[in-house]
Amino acid sequence: MKLLKLLLSVLLLLNLAGCGSKIELDELTFIFGIYIDAGKEPGTVEVSISSPLPNRLLSSTQAGGGNVKSHFMVSKTASNITDAVILIQKDLSRRLEISHIKVIVFGEEYARQGIDEALEWFKRQPEFPLGTYVMTAPGKAKEVTQLSAIFEQLPDQVLMNFSEENLLFATTVKDCLLAESSKMGYAMNYLSIGQNSHLSDEGKPVHWAGIQGAAMFQQARLRRTLHFRESRALAWAAGHLSGHLNLPEYTITWDEEGSGKATALFLSNTSSIRSVLTDDGPVFYVKLKGKVSITNFQDSLGRKAVELSSIVIEKLQAAVVKDVTDALLATQEAGADILQLGMRVEWNYPEEWKKLKGRWEDYYTHDVKIKVTSAFSIQDLGSVK
Amino acid sequence: MHTTKWQLFRFSLIYFSSQTTIFLIPILVETSGYQGWIALVGGGFLSLCILFFTIQVGRLKPDQGWIDFGKEIVGTWLHRLMVLLLLCWCIYYASFDIENFVLFFGSNYTRGTPPIFIQIIIGLVIMYTATLGITTIIYMADGIFLIFFMASLLSVYMFIPYADLSMLPAFLHYHDPGIALKDSISVTSWFADWLVFLFLAPELRMGSKMLKILAVSSISILLIVLTGWIMTMLNFGPHLGKELQYPFLEMIRSSSHHNILGNLDPLLIGIWSASMFIHAAFLIYIACKCALHLSKQKGKRLMIPLLTICSTIIAYLYSRNIVMYYSNFNSDLIIGFWLFIECIPVYYFIAAFTRSKIGRAVK
Numbered sequence: 011m012k013l014l015k016l017l018l019s020v021l022l023l024l025n026l027a028g029c030g031s032k033i034e035l036d037e038l039t040f041i042f043g044i045y046i047d048a049g050k051e052p053g054t055v056e057v058s059i060s061s062p063l064p065n066r067l068l069s070s071t072q073a074g075g076g077n078v079k080s081h082f083m084v085s086k087t088a089s090n091i092t093d094a095v096i097l098i099q100k101d102l103s104r105r106l107e108i109s110h111i112k113v114i115v116f117g118e119e120y121a122r123q124g125i126d127e128a129l130e131w132f133k134r135q136p137e138f139p140l141g142t143y144v145m146t147a148p149g150k151a152k153e154v155t156q157l158s159a160i161f162e163q164l165p166d167q168v169l170m171n172f173s174e175e176n177l178l179f180a181t182t183v184k185d186c187l188l189a190e191s192s193k194m195g196y197a198m199n200y201l202s203i204g205q206n207s208h209l210s211d212e213g214k215p216v217h218w219a220g221i222q223g224a225a226m227f228q229q230a231r232l233r234r235t236l237h238f239r240e241s242r243a244l245a246w247a248a249g250h251l252s253g254h255l256n257l258p259e260y261t262i263t264w265d266e267e268g269s270g271k272a273t274a275l276f277l278s279n280t281s282s283i284r285s286v287l288t289d290d291g292p293v294f295y296v297k298l299k300g301k302v303s304i305t306n307f308q309d310s311l312g313r314k315a316v317e318l319s320s321i322v323i324e325k326l327q328a329a330v331v332k333d334v335t336d337a338l339l340a341t342q343e344a345g346a347d348i349l350q351l352g353m354r355v356e357w358n359y360p361e362e363w364k365k366l367k368g369r370w371e372d373y374y375t376h377d378v379k380i381k382v383t384s385a386f387s388i389q390d391l392g393s394v395k
Numbered sequence: 396m397h398t399t400k401w402q403l404f405r406f407s408l409i410y411f412s413s414q415t416t417i418f419l420i421p422i423l424v425e426t427s428g429y430q431g432w433i434a435l436v437g438g439g440f441l442s443l444c445i446l447f448f449t450i451q452v453g454r455l456k457p458d459q460g461w462i463d464f465g466k467e468i469v470g471t472w473l474h475r476l477m478v479l480l481l482l483c484w485c486i487y488y489a490s491f492d493i494e495n496f497v498l499f500f501g502s503n504y505t506r507g508t509p510p511i512f513i514q515i516i517i518g519l520v521i522m523y524t525a526t527l528g529i530t531t532i533i534y535m536a537d538g539i540f541l542i543f544f545m546a547s548l549l550s551v552y553m554f555i556p557y558a559d560l561s562m563l564p565a566f567l568h569y570h571d572p573g574i575a576l577k578d579s580i581s582v583t584s585w586f587a588d589w590l591v592f593l594f595l596a597p598e599l600r601m602g603s604k605m606l607k608i609l610a611v612s613s614i615s616i617l618l619i620v621l622t623g624w625i626m627t628m629l630n631f632g633p634h635l636g637k638e639l640q641y642p643f644l645e646m647i648r649s650s651s652h653h654n655i656l657g658n659l660d661p662l663l664i665g666i667w668s669a670s671m672f673i674h675a676a677f678l679i680y681i682a683c684k685c686a687l688h689l690s691k692q693k694g695k696r697l698m699i700p701l702l703t704i705c706s707t708i709i710a711y712l713y714s715r716n717i718v719m720y721y722s723n724f725n726s727d728l729i730i731g732f733w734l735f736i737e738c739i740p741v742y743y744f745i746a747a748f749t750r751s752k753i754g755r756a757v758k
Contacts, residue, residue, distance in 0.1 A: 018523065019523070140645050141650060183649075184631075187635055191632070192632060353562075353632075357568065358564050359568075
């Protein structure tokens, strides 16, 4: 009897692993990146999938093996995303597996048409990790994969690290979905792709990708893109909505009583948003805080950084406030509530929100009042006084 | 059997948190939005009231199980009817457990596996666990408690970095009494099945300390579910939260890319599954006791397999018609039925009280 019970337990243990629907690893194609573009004909979408080739990964990292491409791209066009993926699958010898995806890139034209179908598809699939980074590419998304992965093994890894490093935004699918369901706006990195002839090995130009700014979305449509300086300010003001902006640097100049310039590296940067309800409607106060380390300092009168620290701080605060204010004005013109100020009204003033909810986008574009202030302090001056 | 009082605390914590942590929170986010915590506190308070009545009924005869002395309070036939209803409820609840598990596990981890396969395996596990008896089940809950507690702490740790703390004022600003009342009642149906503890006697005596221990456990469960609800709201908000079926899972999966934390969800789900098995096995054990009482102790060996097969069949029928399952699971009729069953100790208490007043006290 005891043996029977033991046997039953072991049998149950083995079967609980759910091997009814297993697929072996070497029968799967892992999708590392999805690149979605608008198709040539209106109303179609072109989906490209980037997948690693494990048997070539090793040879591409050996000396002299830079020519071997260790990843594989396939694109198909169809009237919607699911059909395009079905078309891709039917030409592959293995099953597609999306659970290890690293990055999603939208082409600019597709982003302007609307990404809601894509977001809905990502939301509904259980295997899809909602923490995947999203970004927008200028022109066609699939051309971004031509970038040469110098430091990493695959281009998808490079793109993912752009967001992971948090030099600008680190928008994930979950951030987009959260903003969409609350009818707010969101921003994501706007890539740049170009040729860099200095890096070529054999005289062939090498493609190089980077971030050129931010792409602002409202109601799943790309409204406007911002330049790098304004995007960085916006990312700072957005606080945790942009991930956690890492180590921004600012250079300021002065020319009263002698001229000079200084560069400050922000070791910590936070932003807090407060909303106050007045008779005219809600007023939002964005407060930026930061601790600064001076990395460069030059003064024509030979003064030391300690002496001019208050001027440096003053100029820095003015520069950052101006950048953030300009960025916020740009979001207002685009009608994209990137800082999700509407949610502040919803959380703190439910009665007021009932009045404004229906026309929030319009209210944000024309009537919203935002005041930006900053308070910085110097944490250290580097190795020189 | 020497079970200590705090073992009972641990058992009740595992028993109640198994269903509520995963399945109550998404429902609450959808119906209550920002004021879900009011419904939780209200439901917790009402469940404490029912706990009080249950303990009072249990203390009428501490050495006998309720199922045996119940007929002395309300009469043989009424008691038989109550036991029959309780039996149906236990089987139905166990089938909900099985189907919830199949949907949860099947849609996330074992897609493509036919549901009947998972249902049969789960049914066999529950059958085996239920035959082991109440003492073993309590010891199992004891063992899993520490792991469960650490896993809960780990999941709170994973939720916190992405939580939007500026949402907290919203919890105070939304307080619609109509929604709060309705949702308090439906939350009570999740928290208040204390009458299953009447089946612990005679193995576990109903003493005066039991009320204190179970009240502490009720408050602890309330705190656990409240924490889970707060974390879900702060991470997903009410608008996205009500669209997601399993926000807990999405949170863990989306937390990080490279390290093991982002892939830790199967481990946490495994620990949760253990608590779910304990919950279902205990229900089948109770159902078995009810059935044996009704059949006058005949068919002891067959009863547990038979009851588990009933639950599995109901789960299988639901898995063939998922839409009906979803509409049934959240329907007011089910909440009403659950509350009716959970208030059984209240009826018995009223009956015993009336009898003692009339003069025909329970000896």
